[in-house]
Amino acid sequence: MISFNLLIVVSLMYVVFLFLVAFAAERRAAQGKTSWVRSSVIYTLSLSIYCTAWTFYGAVGYAARSGLEFVTIYLGPTLVMIGWWWLVRKLVRIGRTQRLTSIADLISSRYGKSPVLGVMVTVLAIVGTTPYIALQLQSVTQSIAVFAASSDEMWLPGDLNRAAMWVAVGLAVFTVLFGTRNLDAHERHHGIVLAIAVEAVVKLCALLAVGIFVVWGIAGGVGATLELIDASAQSQWSPSPSRWIGLIFVSGAAFVCLPRMFQVLVVENSDEQSLSTASWAFPTYLMLMSLFVVPIAVVGLDLMPESANPDLFVVTVPISEGRQGLAILAFLGGFSSATSMVIVATLSLATMVSNHIIVPSWLNARTPGAVVSGDVRQVVIMSRRVSISVILALGYVYFRVSGGGTALASIGLVSFIGVVQVFPAMIGGVFWRGANRWGAGAGLIVGFSVWLWTNFLPSFGIDAVISQAVFLGGPFGIGWLRPEALFGISGTDPFVHALFWSIFLNTSAFIFVSILTFPNPLERLQGAQFVNVFDYSSGARTWLQSAAQAEDLLVMSQRILGGAEALSIFATEARSQGKTGFQPDVTPDFIGRLERELSGSVGAATAHAMIGQLTEGTIVSVDDLIAVADETAQIMEYSSRLEAKSAEANSTARALREANEKLTALSIQKDAFLSQISHELRTPMTSIRAFSDILRDEDVENVARKRFAGIIHEQSNRLTRLLDDLLDLGVLESGQVQLNIGQDILADVLDRAVIASGVNTGKLAIARRAGNETVNVHTDLDRLAQVFINLISNAAKYCANDVPKLRIIVRQFAGQTIIDFCDNGAGIPSESQSMIFEKFSRLEDEGKAGGAGLGLAICRQIMGALGGDITYLPGQGGAAFRVTLPAAQVLVLQ
């Protein structure tokens, strides 16, 4: 049996080892070698402070009482980490661009650097975390007591308290030593991070070792363990859905809201690549931590007497089996879990207390010249040291007062629900630009109050703070305010009841008030920068040209950042402005940058307030914002006007280009026509002249004279027709045409046209459907027939098929009558289709037929005069023309 003193020696050696590790890390960091501390592995391990003594001891107790339900506490963070692309990535990016120092700083900074919100979150965090610190002290002393009992050294209650006190003092020394060595502009603590990474490894190894011993050493393998589980009281697992969902939610939300988690997850994060690794590595860690919890619980229940505390099975099971070495390892694991949590929680709380409560109060007390004259740096460091001590003392006092009797897990859950009250303001602030500080404040107050009333105060037990009468009848006899049955809804699980009402009322107040109130300009700017953090990599301006002098700013910065760092910032800025020395021009950009540097040390609200004192409060005003917005709007309007103009110019140019092409083509056509018409006129004229010469000069036989006269007659007819066409077109174009309106059936008009066209129907087959043609038309029948004749004779002339065929299709559509003339020839090439209705136009390669290119032009003029239309139909397998008669002149025969 290992003596109790050996345990103390081993523990002290372990503590010394941790101090050395932290010290070495700080030394290396001071030499600029920080890359190994910033590695993904260290980052992932530092996240393991989520697993506190509650996990290490409490999870086994939880499993012994409620079976598998304990696993929800690890499923929530697993969801958050594998879903890092949604939330954690954004938080980390915001944390870096805004130089956030804590969760209170996140809320305060997002909502217009509001000091009040910072104080509220800080108070909430202290109230929520103090019991948790007490819980860690309790677990350490309880496990020490176990060893004391096994080594037959009787402990009095006073000894336990003394042990807890020494643990608290040791933790305070460690935290002060490595947490407040310097006022780092990035609020990163290499020594502490490395120490908790080492502790993370120790606690994982310890739990795995105990688990492996239990499964293979006691139970006898995996199968045997599962059988043991089946045989145990925990074999029937029927999770309550509301608790299961509520626990997953609360643990996931607490994972990002707990001050210590925010510290390691966001503040200590140095690059997003580590986050990408942690997204799978940390869930792995959680899975390994919970892998053996149920086996240890079941074996413990099996082996240990009824009275044994299941919270301590991790230590007591190895002791009862005589494995003292394993028991000491398990003790060190629990010790690591407790201490790493307390160190980081205390440090993050101390940062919040000093940045959001002490330093602002101190500044207010010493206005106006305080910033320049006082030594802020010392004040900040001292306030942090005092805060650390006070917070640990609070934890110790809580431990003494509460007496350490309650099951560990229930304190953990109370604390979780408390810190999760920040969750709505955080999510709203990061994803919703409309969230404002009134809403956030209202949500926090409502959530905090409901949590206090329904969860925190009742957790002390009946008659401790809230009397039995109030539990049963409500305060002052108001029944619907009973702490465990708000609004008269009783019978729900107390945890689910508190979680649901606090988060629901919190979120409702947050949304409702945010919608009804207005944010100030700074809030709007910050809101845009938080929500769209991936769009704006640099900060927006929040300062205008200011009255501050570079020298004053330098003096103040030195007091916060330290001489060397402040001088280097000023020198860099001066160099980037093209100046030498340490006094750059005080531009808004520079002030904004400086404020972010300062906020890395003292928080956004304080930094803003301090700079505000020197710059005489020339913060962005609504008018400035409106001016900027107006300017932007004007530029945008001008640019859209330019765009519209340019589009207009484009379309005009396009129209002009088309017109030009048409004119050019027409001019070419016209030239061709002139030569054509000269030719057309000259051919008959030549014949007429030649034959008339013969008749005049020579004595011609009667028969021959008759023939010559016939030729002259025919040629003059041809000339007349040509001239008639030209005249006809002239009349139609001038609009002076006289219409001779009559009425007939379309079929008759078509019959007449086919006959009049003189087409040999043996040569050109004409397909018609008589049934469709019984349409009464009321128009100038002769003119309509003229159009038909033209189309039919065109088909006869130009259809280049061996078996030419013309289909005439009559259709009724929307009251109009449509007559299509489709042949089966080569059709008209698409580039010529737009030209064929122009006068003088004719297809170049089809010059064989006698027309002068006027037929279709006349048709179009006629149809226009009749109120109808004639168009070319492409894609019909040949040349196809559509004649459309208007509705008014059509009457369908009944």
Next chain:
Amino acid sequence: MKLPSRTEFLDRSSYRQRRFRDAARWLPIFAGVLMLLPLMWPRETPDQSQTSNGIVYLFGLWVILVVLAFVLSRVLRLSESLDGNDAPNGWGGE
């Protein structure tokens, strides 16, 4: 401040990268649903141990999620510049 500009058509690798990001967003949603699945298990058969089944199911799910998260962390590129702009609010504007 530049106005967010969006590219409608991306080359193959950028397109693939965007789909990986969608996968990273979907993964926790599927995981959450699967974690709630045991709530729907039948509870009427007392002869079968739900706890050992639960252990096997939940830890199996955990391993699968870790593997998927691992694969995603390998293929996701963190730089924003691959396609001009990531969509500002969650689902890409594509």
